[in-house]
Amino acid sequence: NAGVIQTPRHKVTGKGQEATLWCEPISGHSAVFWYRQTIVQGLEFLTYFRNQAPIDDSGMPKERFSAQMPNQSHSTLKIQSTQPQDSAVYLCASSLGGGNTGQLYFGEGSKLTVL
Amino acid sequence: AQSVTQPDARVTVSEGASLQLRCKYSSSGTPYLFWYVQYPRQGLQLLLKYYSGDPVVQGVNGFEAEFSKSNSSFHLRKASVHWSDSAVYFCVLSRTGGYKVVFGSGTRLLVSP
Numbered sequence: 244n245a246g247v248i249q250t251p252r253h254k255v256t257g258k259g260q261e262a263t264l265w266c267e268p269i270s271g272h273s274a275v276f277w278y279r280q281t282i283v284q285g286l287e288f289l290t291y292f293r294n295q296a297p298i299d300d301s302g303m304p305k306e307r308f309s310a311q312m313p314n315q316s317h318s319t320l321k322i323q324s325t326q327p328q329d330s331a332v333y334l335c336a337s338s339l340g341g342g343n344t345g346q347l348y349f350g351e352g353s354k355l356t357v358l
Numbered sequence: 359a360q361s362v363t364q365p366d367a368r369v370t371v372s373e374g375a376s377l378q379l380r381c382k383y384s385s386s387g388t389p390y391l392f393w394y395v396q397y398p399r400q401g402l403q404l405l406l407k408y409y410s411g412d413p414v415v416q417g418v419n420g421f422e423a424e425f426s427k428s429n430s431s432f433h434l435r436k437a438s439v440h441w442s443d444s445a446v447y448f449c450v451l452s453r454t455g456g457y458k459v460v461f462g463s464g465t466r467l468l469v470s471p
Contacts, residue, residue: 247401274457286461287450300458334401346392347459351403 245269249335251352256325256357264320264353268337275318276347277310278334286334292318325357360385362451364462370469371442379434379465381449391432392450394421396464402448408432419443444469 248267256262268275277289278300288302292312303310307325312318320328332354336347363382371377383389390409395400406417413425423434432449449462 249401285463288458293457336401336459346404346407347402349394349403351399351401 244327247335247337247350249333249353251353252351253354254356256355258326258357262322262329262355262357264322264333264335264355266318266320266335266350267316268318268335269348272337272339272348274338274340275312276336276338277304277320278306278336280332280334281330282354287304289320289333300305322355325355327357330355330357341344360389360453360460361449362460362462363450364447364449364465366465367463368466368468368469370468371439374438377434377439377443377467379447379449379467381432381434381462383430383449383451385430385434385451385453387453390452391423392424392452392459393417393421393432394436394448394450396397396446396448398445405434405447439467439469441469441471443467 247269250265254262273294275292279289290300290303290310291298295312307323310320331350331353334349334352336349337349365380387440392407393405395405396402405421406415406423408415408425416422420437424431425432438454444467446464446466451460
């Protein structure tokens with residue numbers, strides 16, 4: 244079991260550029276979550292997919308952020324026109340079911356730095 | 359409303375000493391409780407979980423936690439810490455039937471030699 248795979252591990256962008264982060268959940272897991280982690284805000288929920296369908300994106304900034312899950316083997320988080328305040332570690336997690344047991348399996352994160 | 363409070367942002371203990379990291383929760387339904395650990399530049403890893411039954415649950419690497427419904431607490435303990443235990447520890451709450459988890463703010467543990 245390879246675990247949750249996130250790429251790239253590190254990404255540096257200039258202000259105004261686009262950033263796309265990739266997540267490959269554990270095979271057989273039907274739920275995928277995206278979180279943002281910063282020192283100031285801690286762990287923030289961004290969005291949640293179940294069986295590839297978007298269920299809850301209440302944590303996503305309405306402008307510039309979008310997430311997709313085109314198939315069961317990967318999800319993407321896209322940030323358009325990146326700003327310095329988008330600098331953070333973006334964590335993807337997956338779980339077996341709808342997450343109702345709460346046990347999440349995390350990737351190692353993608354550290355985004357916006358200059 | 360659900361919430362998790364980890365009152366200690368940083369804890370420093372000497373290697374070989376015992377450890378307790380505190381966690382208080384608030385939940386309107388039956389809580390599922392977890393402790394995760396995050397080592398530098400890594401994702402979160404599950405240490406242990408409590409769903410029901412025996413209030414003391416054992417985890418990996420000698421960690422255990424005790425659930426107390428009366429105190430709304432789920433404190434993490436270890437009898438003798440090692441320098442490699444230095445990390446950030448998160449207490450996490452989930453609820454039956456729900457998919458959202460609530461993270462505590464984390465406690466940074468530093469084990470000094």
